[in-house]
Amino acid sequence: xxxxxxxxQIERRSFLKCMAWAGTGVVWAMNGGVLSSFELIxxxxxxxxxxxxxxxxxxxxxxxxxxxxxxKTLEEAINKINALDDQPAFLLHTGDITHLAxxxxxxxxxxxxxxxxxxxxxxxxxxxxxxxxxxxxxxxxFGRGTQGKGWQSFDYEGVHFIGxxxxxxxxxxxxxxxxxxxxxxxxxxxxxxxEKDVKGLTSSTPVVVFAHIPLWTIYPEWGWGTDDSAQALSxxxxxxxxxxxxxxxxxxxxxxxxxxxxxxxFSTAFPQPxxxxxxxxxxxxxxxxxKLRSLLGLTAVSYVQNRSSLxxxxxxxx
Amino acid sequence: xxxxxxxxxxxALAVGGLFLTEQPSQxxxxxxxxxxxxxxxxxxxxxxxxxxxxAGTKVTWINRDDDPHTVTDTEKRFGSKALDTxxxxxxxxxxxxxxxxxxxxxxxMTAQIIVK
Numbered sequence: 001x002x003x004x005x006x007x008x009q010i011e012r013r014s015f016l017k018c019m020a021w022a023g024t025g026v027v028w029a030m031n032g033g034v035l036s037s038f039e040l041i042x043x044x045x046x047x048x049x050x051x052x053x054x055x056x057x058x059x060x061x062x063x064x065x066x067x068x069x070x071x072k073t074l075e076e077a078i079n080k081i082n083a084l085d086d087q088p089a090f091l092l093h094t095g096d097i098t099h100l101a102x103x104x105x106x107x108x109x110x111x112x113x114x115x116x117x118x119x120x121x122x123x124x125x126x127x128x129x130x131x132x133x134x135x136x137x138x139x140x141x142f143g144r145g146t147q148g149k150g151w152q153s154f155d156y157e158g159v160h161f162i163g164x165x166x167x168x169x170x171x172x173x174x175x176x177x178x179x180x181x182x183x184x185x186x187x188x189x190x191x192x193x194x195e196k197d198v199k200g201l202t203s204s205t206p207v208v209v210f211a212h213i214p215l216w217t218i219y220p221e222w223g224w225g226t227d228d229s230a231q232a233l234s235x236x237x238x239x240x241x242x243x244x245x246x247x248x249x250x251x252x253x254x255x256x257x258x259x260x261x262x263x264x265x266f267s268t269a270f271p272q273p274x275x276x277x278x279x280x281x282x283x284x285x286x287x288x289x290x291k292l293r294s295l296l297g298l299t300a301v302s303y304v305q306n307r308s309s310l311x312x313x314x315x316x317x318x
Numbered sequence: 319x320x321x322x323x324x325x326x327x328x329x330a331l332a333v334g335g336l337f338l339t340e341q342p343s344q345x346x347x348x349x350x351x352x353x354x355x356x357x358x359x360x361x362x363x364x365x366x367x368x369x370x371x372x373a374g375t376k377v378t379w380i381n382r383d384d385d386p387h388t389v390t391d392t393e394k395r396f397g398s399k400a401l402d403t404x405x406x407x408x409x410x411x412x413x414x415x416x417x418x419x420x421x422x423x424x425x426x427m428t429a430q431i432i433v434k
Contacts, residue, residue: 064384064403065384099386100386100400100402127422131388131400132388132399132400170422170425171425172392172418172419172420182424182426183425221426222426223424223425223426279361279362280361280363280383281362281424282362282383282384282385283384283385285384
């Protein structure tokens, strides 16, 4: 385990080096659980396979420092996706679509996402989308074809995708004599569904899990983790390639544990501080206007069939 | 801000404790509730974390963060909508007891009202 985290640190360092060098982004490819990086070459064509794009934390309705126009930055993200040579088969939105779950905020987000060339968008909610009504407005709009309270799975060209919800019925944290962790949670009903969902799959099926709050513990002091994620991951242990894509923390982080690769995406709205570097996890407010777009972005993932590997590319809006 | 306050306090101490007696009132006006029936939401915390009031008191919460927060009773006896910056929420406590509450958006944020 410590070897892996050491490896990860080394890779992160080279990641930063390559970012400075390539300017746009770095391709992360996973083969047999080992991360390697290489330059992202614009216009490179995949041979076979497909790609998809993850966007996250668009927070439509947020209008304070450092971003008074989050609709515009979401539009910029969609424009960037529309300009890709390798058009994604679909988009994933990993939650906090809106800032306050207001009907007009959901409307605005839907209108912007409709301008994407690939018309299929799969959603999971963030706590900002469901906190006021247990997700009923969210489900009304985005719940079609989902199970239970909105979780879902689908297959695309041999890859099994699972959208999990870990933002419902959030339990209070452990202050003032209370017992909870303040973490996200999946709940028994969803876990039972997940166990059944993956039962019939062969272990060689690549699995992609997407959910809002990270399914690994990043920083308990800020509630950046999911209470029962270990149980969910135990059902996925036998698979040779599992990629977990999350949002919530508005910054890119990754970790590899066995055959599971965890990854968090940029927000399209505002950056949040690195764990423990600020008193609270709220927006970083004092970002100069000309720097903002270097802290927002999206994640493109491509799957190359014959190599059975996923390449993950994070790129910023500017 | 806080660093500056601390620095000022250190200077005051070095000078000879001249302003020492004024310090508590200064700090309470900077970062804590001033009224006995108010809870300030700031830096992702409820201040004070425990507020003790008499039965029949109306308690008011004020959000001073740029992030929205809620006041949500763990047993759902009372609860606010999302409070944006500057928004207030009030509720009257008629029955004695301990009321634990949290923010539904940031469940790490917890506090309690004790009604006597």
